[in-house]
Amino acid sequence: MREATVCPFYGKNDDYCDVGCGYISPHDVKQIISFCSCRYRECLKYQELSDRVPLGALDHKLCPA
Numbered sequence: 001m002r003e004a005t006v007c008p009f010y011g012k013n014d015d016y017c018d019v020g021c022g023y024i025s026p027h028d029v030k031q032i033i034s035f036c037s038c039r040y041r042e043c044l045k046y047q048e049l050s051d052r053v054p055l056g057a058l059d060h061k062l063c064p065a
Contacts, residue, residue, distance in 0.1 A: 005037060006037055007043065007046055009040075010036045016049055017046075019032060020036065
């Protein structure tokens with residue numbers, strides 16, 4: 001089974017990680033390019049959230065447009 005290549009917190013909820021939700025700032029674009037795809041385990045926000053939030057507890061829907 002292939003490993004997910006997109007961060008499991010991407011675009012889910014402003015309460016977790018706001019990257020990918022609502023307005024996408026230039027900083028968000030840099031984060032998306034650098035970390036959200038393929039290298040998300042290197043992202044400090046992912047590391048913080050993965051220690052605190054069990055992935056099974058995530059709502060698997062994307063945030064509202």
